[in-house]
Amino acid sequence: MAPTIAPIVIYILSFFTPFLITLVGLPFHIRLMHKRGISGVDVHKEEKPKVAERGGIVILISIVLSSVLIIILVNDPELRLSIGIFCITVTIAGLIGLADDIFNLSALLKPFLLLFASIPIIASKRYKSKPILPFIGETRLTIAYIVLLPFIIAVPANSVNMLDVFNGSMATTTIIVLIAVFFSNMIIFGNGFDQLDNSGLTYVFVLIMVGTLLAFWIFNRYPAKVFGGDTGSLAIGGALGAIAVMGRLEVVVIIAMIPFIMNAFGIISSVKGLLERREMVRPTKMTKDWKIESTRDKKAPITLVGLVIQKGPLHEKDVVKTFNVLAIVSAILAIVIAVLTNLSGVVS
Numbered sequence: 171m172a173p174t175i176a177p178i179v180i181y182i183l184s185f186f187t188p189f190l191i192t193l194v195g196l197p198f199h200i201r202l203m204h205k206r207g208i209s210g211v212d213v214h215k216e217e218k219p220k221v222a223e224r225g226g227i228v229i230l231i232s233i234v235l236s237s238v239l240i241i242i243l244v245n246d247p248e249l250r251l252s253i254g255i256f257c258i259t260v261t262i263a264g265l266i267g268l269a270d271d272i273f274n275l276s277a278l279l280k281p282f283l284l285l286f287a288s289i290p291i292i293a294s295k296r297y298k299s300k301p302i303l304p305f306i307g308e309t310r311l312t313i314a315y316i317v318l319l320p321f322i323i324a325v326p327a328n329s330v331n332m333l334d335v336f337n338g339s340m341a342t343t344t345i346i347v348l349i350a351v352f353f354s355n356m357i358i359f360g361n362g363f364d365q366l367d368n369s370g371l372t373y374v375f376v377l378i379m380v381g382t383l384l385a386f387w388i389f390n391r392y393p394a395k396v397f398g399g400d401t402g403s404l405a406i407g408g409a410l411g412a413i414a415v416m417g418r419l420e421v422v423v424i425i426a427m428i429p430f431i432m433n434a435f436g437i438i439s440s441v442k443g444l445l446e447r448r449e450m451v452r453p454t455k456m457t458k459d460w461k462i463e464s465t466r467d468k469k470a471p472i473t474l475v476g477l478v479i480q481k482g483p484l485h486e487k488d489v490v491k492t493f494n495v496l497a498i499v500s501a502i503l504a505i506v507i508a509v510l511t512n513l514s515g516v517v518s
Contacts, residue, residue, distance in 0.1 A: 226402025
């Protein structure tokens, strides 16, 4: 069955609907948060401005409303179900983040709860236990894949959360990852924009996320007017995991997220376990001219920013630019993997 309107229109709406919802919704959210005193101090600024918190609520609302619109416009029940499952998965991850923003969940409880975000995908069988590898093709993991699937959702969610530390850093780096996923999907599966099938849904999911993130970046870029909080970072990270599984792009997403994974691995290995950010020694401090430099405390975790400023202090904007460069390099590697997969002719 075909969609009720042309697929290209659905793709266009997938981008512009969340963009406009987020663009219009965030100013109201920012005023409401300030009115209720729900704000955080931006510690990387000399004037220590108060910034509205929980912008991820608008991100989550935008994703849900956009998904509902696309469900209405598509008359194929299988595609509708897939969009709904994606939406529910992201919503679960986002609500866990909201609970953490409000109640400060423990470092062990939060990632444990995120494992349950995969239940809708598993229950609806919106996965294929045959991840695609370049030169090898479809692997047959069967039971092992189901065991690993919850971590494919939870790990990206936590990784994005751990890198959401500077103005605009989460939005720009994840947009770069999503762009890599967009082109990799096109390269591996070869589908254009004249049809809307299962692999075409990856475009829909990516466009919804990019539209939301681009509008969020306008308010979160330096100097930030709003923070996304765990609600936003876990929802975005959960979406990346869902796209990896439902789009059969597990390897591509892993490669594209190398900076996120490096940062998360460095933190967990250096503190020897899972700790909340508030429980760890700050890995950075501000210089007299308000640049970011590493602390000398041996208990401080090893982070990506620590590696970036190893040669000397940097301004916050320069740190974010370096994050973006690293994300671009990883994105290029992911696209190269997609090309090799296509050239190998390993996709059935």
